[in-house]
Amino acid sequence: MSETTSRVLQLLGLLQSRRVWTGEELAERLGVTTRSVRRDIDRLRELGYPVAASKGHGGGYQLGAGAALPPLLLDPDEAVAMAVCLRLAAGGSVAGVGESALRALSKLDQVMPNRLRSQVAAVHDATVTLTSTTSEVVAPDVLMTLARACRDREHVTAGYVDRAGNPTRRRLEPYHLVTTGRRWYLLGYDRDRQDWRSLRLDRMTDVTAAGSTFAPREAPDAADYVRRSISTSPYRHVARVRYQAPADAIAAHFPPASAQIEPDGPDACIVTAGADDPERMALYFAVGGVEIEVLEPPEVIAAAKAVAERLCRAVSP
Structure with a gap:
């Protein structure tokens, strides 16, 4: 692999790991000039990766979503972890994931080296999944919307049904998703109640990203807060x-x-x-x-x- 190709792949990995990078940050991480970074960004765009560039305070390079999904860059540990998760997804608590997980796994398995494929098979063969009888599954679009909002510090609005069955409307700053294996929870700051809340995802409806971002607050430990809330x-x-x-x-x-x-x-x-x-x-x-x-x-x-x-x-x- 040439030095330029290796650097472009490293650049892609950086763009996938964080929402926005400045040209100076990328140049420092890659050990090149900002001019080289601009050329490598152009190479990624030619390969089909939609890399957006913005100026001013808070601007920089951002890997966006395109009309087609270009190849993902996975290191060996990430590939094994993804394949194991996909194999177990059919018995999970996210609605409608089983068939999609199998399709994605077949594509990943097709390009995975034999040594990694054997690792995935070993983990899968040694694992027995006890299927849950709960019907409290989470809609995949709810899970993905909240995951992106947690990552990007983006406001969300959602309908919510509390323990007493009362419907409410929430304006939230989402921070972390927590799963107990049977249920998913969101740790978020409720803007109307001006306090932290843990919300069950299966009780949330019409989850919408508002498009505006928020400055992070000092948040409680997500796992501990949810554990206290549900115990x-x-x-x-x-x-x-x-x-x-x-x-x-x-x-x-x-x-x-x-x-x-x-x-x-x-x-x-x-x-x-x-x-x-x-x-x-x-x-x-x-x-x-x-x-x-x-x-x-x-x-x-x-x-x-x-x-x-x-x-x-x-x-x-």
């Missing part, structure tokens, strides 16, 4: 329980999105989780196989006592 806020009772075991050991007993686990010294931890039925919650906390202490609330403490007494009567002579 406690939807429930009538939120309990705190001290386990006499390290946090890492107890984390294995809880699904990632079901509880918050915080260390309480080297040999103990505090678990916070929510539920509507205090007695079910008490039984759930007791299955860890270690000593526990229910700290709050009073309803769950009373339920734990009642369950313990009932179990003692069940095994008494």
Whole structure:
């Protein structure tokens, strides 16, 4: 491969990795002059890549979408990751993806080197997917619109149905998408409520990018915020329980999105989780196989006592 061809491919990879690059930034990354960058941009355009150029503050080079999809530049790790994801997509939680994923996989597999194809096959053969019975699938256009808006810091508007079934209209600054495997969530700043929100994508409709961008705020950790939202806020009772075991050991007993686990010294931890039925919650906390202490609330403490007494009567002579 010639030096020029290698540099053009490197330039393409940079343009695919970020929304806008200035000529000076590209020249510095490639180790060439801005004049060479302009010539390489012209070569990409001749190959069918729609590279837009804009002047002024915030301007630069941007890889746009064209009428036809030119070749993507993937390194070996990216190719393997994409192929594995496509193979698993048929059993995922995005509506209508299965058939499209298979078509895309067949095209990728056709040009993939044998050594990479064998890696993909090994991962696929060793993986068993438990299909979900949930019908809470996400429309692909909703997922893609929000993903692009998160990347480009673009305002979106959307219809949303809350937990009580009430329809609302949201004006959002989208930051991150979070998936638990069964559901997708958006961490976003609600401009009307002036606060952060986690929103289920399957409850969102008519998601539209507004075309305007926003300056990033200092955002909370997306995974932690969504975990707190779905493990406690939807429930009538939120309990705190001290386990006499390290946090890492107890984390294995809880699904990632079901509880918050915080260390309480080297040999103990505090678990916070929510539920509507205090007695079910008490039984759930007791299955860890270690000593526990229910700290709050009073309803769950009373339920734990009642369950313990009932179990003692069940095994008494």
